[in-house]
Amino acid sequence: MSILQKFLLFLPLLVPCAKAQTLTITHATLIDVTNGKSQPDTTVVINRNRISSIAHSTKANPKAGQIVDAKGQYLIPGLWDMHTHVYFDGTAADGTDLILPLFLANGVTGIRDMGSALDSVLQARDDVAAHRVFGPRMVVSGPMLDGPKSHYKAAVPIATPEDGRNAVDMLKSRGVDFIKVQSGVPREAYFAIAEESKKLGIEFEGHVPDSIRASEAVSVGQRTFEHLIGIFEASSLDEDKYLTGTKTPGMFLQSYDPAREAGIIQLLAKNHVWQCPTLFWERGQWLVDAIDYTRDPDLAYAGHIWVTKQWPAAQKGILKSLDTDPLAVREKFVDHELDIVRKLHAANVPFLAGTDTPAGVDVIPGISLHLELQRFVAAGFTPLEALQTATLNPARFYNRLNDFGTIQRGRIADLVLLRANPLDNIGNTRKIAGVIADGHYFSPQDLDQLRARIKQIAAAK
Numbered sequence: 001m002s003i004l005q006k007f008l009l010f011l012p013l014l015v016p017c018a019k020a021q022t023l024t025i026t027h028a029t030l031i032d033v034t035n036g037k038s039q040p041d042t043t044v045v046i047n048r049n050r051i052s053s054i055a056h057s058t059k060a061n062p063k064a065g066q067i068v069d070a071k072g073q074y075l076i077p078g079l080w081d082m083h084t085h086v087y088f089d090g091t092a093a094d095g096t097d098l099i100l101p102l103f104l105a106n107g108v109t110g111i112r113d114m115g116s117a118l119d120s121v122l123q124a125r126d127d128v129a130a131h132r133v134f135g136p137r138m139v140v141s142g143p144m145l146d147g148p149k150s151h152y153k154a155a156v157p158i159a160t161p162e163d164g165r166n167a168v169d170m171l172k173s174r175g176v177d178f179i180k181v182q183s184g185v186p187r188e189a190y191f192a193i194a195e196e197s198k199k200l201g202i203e204f205e206g207h208v209p210d211s212i213r214a215s216e217a218v219s220v221g222q223r224t225f226e227h228l229i230g231i232f233e234a235s236s237l238d239e240d241k242y243l244t245g246t247k248t249p250g251m252f253l254q255s256y257d258p259a260r261e262a263g264i265i266q267l268l269a270k271n272h273v274w275q276c277p278t279l280f281w282e283r284g285q286w287l288v289d290a291i292d293y294t295r296d297p298d299l300a301y302a303g304h305i306w307v308t309k310q311w312p313a314a315q316k317g318i319l320k321s322l323d324t325d326p327l328a329v330r331e332k333f334v335d336h337e338l339d340i341v342r343k344l345h346a347a348n349v350p351f352l353a354g355t356d357t358p359a360g361v362d363v364i365p366g367i368s369l370h371l372e373l374q375r376f377v378a379a380g381f382t383p384l385e386a387l388q389t390a391t392l393n394p395a396r397f398y399n400r401l402n403d404f405g406t407i408q409r410g411r412i413a414d415l416v417l418l419r420a421n422p423l424d425n426i427g428n429t430r431k432i433a434g435v436i437a438d439g440h441y442f443s444p445q446d447l448d449q450l451r452a453r454i455k456q457i458a459a460a461k
Helices: 003-013 088-106 116-130 161-174 187-200 214-219 249-254 256-270 279-286 304-321 327-346 367-378 383-388 392-398 426-430 444-461
Strands: 022-031 038-047 052-056 066-071 074-077 079-084 108-113 139-141 144-146 153-155 179-181 204-206 224-226 274-276 415-418 433-438 441-442
Touching: 022 079, 022 444, 038 074, 052 367, 052 383, 079 367, 079 392, 088 108, 088 116, 088 304, 088 444, 116 139, 116 161, 116 274, 116 426, 153 161, 153 249, 161 179, 179 187, 187 204, 214 256, 249 327, 256 327, 279 367, 327 367, 367 383, 383 426, 415 426, 433 444, 441 444
Parallel strands: 022 066, 022 074, 079 108, 108 139, 144 153, 144 179, 179 204, 204 224, 224 274
Antiparallel strands: 022 038, 038 052, 074 415, 415 433, 433 441
8 A cells, every 4th residue: 555545545535524514713813915904703614615704703693513612713815825846856755645735734735836747746736626535626738948058847948939939838738827837948949938838828928047137138028027036137237247257246246336236126116026045945055055854843744764864865956056155154155145135025015925845955835835925924024924924825826816815895715813912022923723624624633633743754755
């Protein structure tokens, strides 16, 4: 019997708690993520997968279905991780039975997948929606579009403009939700991808390729910038050199120009280009030799082979190919990234929380999203503003405010119950007492069982 089959046998232990047609959460403190106001002693009634009513608990008298007493708990919208890779290269085999459940166990009820094996991720998206697979709702790109010599398995190699157009056509016909561009896409092929995406009415998002200026990506309608790529280059006196040459954190710092930085920030703000900076992943990459992941208290949730083989190999590869600057320079660059985010935020450039999980070292699915919110606070966001990057902002990004992002009547019931107020301390998003995913409730006991099972699966990987 496979690990997946064993996991599916475990799921019926949870499902009976989730199947009630009516679910009532009573005596909760509801957090309004639009303005940071709290509504104490609130009752939220859920019919099937939508919120049917919200009232003060003194005015509610629930009589039917399942009733959950949430006294002393805080109710927030379900969280989104807006940069994931569920079926990606070396961890692709772990997508269904480890990675997807980890998201739900940590209150992540929605994800944007930025590069996965096409058949696997399309099947998972459909299976999750039909409740055949245990995981968050998924918005997917399928494989990334990368350069002709891409070393990623979950990528389509692109050498020519025709390659780019054909790839967009194929992915659109297969039903992906958007197109993801990667760093290696050649210059002329990039513009062909942009043109074909616009022609077919599908968004394209991702890296600003090495051959493209950030201003050019803005001009052709790239909807998101990931990892702040393009902004470093645009803030440099040597931007043109980086189109064909080497670039490192030390080079960015040496050639940094405040006036150029102000210019690209103004352009991004004017065009409302969304930023998904993956700050926790960035810190882990640039400081990979200074962070001891063996001390991570959540290590038991990571696949055994991730910890024993993949992460050590990734450390060596990063140090050899990327982190060639001295540690002190890289530490300064990590601070520089936070400063850029602070300035972008002050200019009202919109942000999304994403983690790049499970790619990288010690970026554990679900858990890393909470650590990303903490990095936003380190960059000067208030706890409310950080929380918005994983709740309200994804709903705005997808133009689905009538479905997600807030706790209101008619919204889909993707919710998280917390034991402490996240507006007091963003770290409190980790104090999860319950998860409601598409109207299905998972109690503290359910979550304890789920986490224990995930640890067993992780250890066997």
